[in-house]
Amino acid sequence: MSKLEKDINGREYIFDEEKNMREYACCNLWIKEKLLSFNKYEGAAVEIFNKEVTEYFTFTPQFGRFEGFTDLFNYLEFWLKKNNILLSTVCITICELSALTYKINLDTMELCEEKERICGAESFTYVYREEEKTFFDKDKDEDVTFKEWGWYEVSEEYEEDTYEDIDPQF
DSSP: OOOEEEOTTOOEEEEETTTTEEEOSSEEEETTTTEEEEOTTTSEEEEEEOSSOEEEEEEOTTSGGGTTOOOHHHHHHHHHHHTTOOGGGOEEEEEEEEEEEEEEETTTTEEEEEEEEEEEEEEEEEEEEEEEEEEEETTTTEEEEEEEEEEEEOOHHHHHHHOTTOOOOO
16 A cells, blocks of 8 residues: 655645556645646535625635645634634535646646636535534433534525625626
8 A cells, every 4th residue: 555645735645656646635636747636526616705795716625725724614714713704794605516627836736727627516505603403312311402503504595585685606
């Protein structure tokens, strides 16, 4: 089995000699072609919005401005806190990409031009809110209810009624 190696930015990968390819956690780097291909549904087209802010970006885990992030929601929380925006005040629309490929500079490991982008079947909208959860406790022989904060998907009706003046650009 191949051993774990690190690139110039400290990202771990496994080198597949037969394919001449680096296998990262979220993508594959084809050395000869200088192409970075993100795994299915790892890359995403993202829109963060409320009445004051609208931000669009393509999530490229571990690369570009997302270096150090493999989880989109961790990055969203980081970005919102950095920009002093309360998590509970925004909606997030995510279109998971079934294909996302970039040319890459092998000397600097920086992303260059985007070569391919294929959207998944649909987009999902999330809000950060408190939800009530219930589970059955076998020891107490009863249902236990608690409240938990997190990112939860919202229905299309909620999205359209709340932010009908926003025009998503996907």
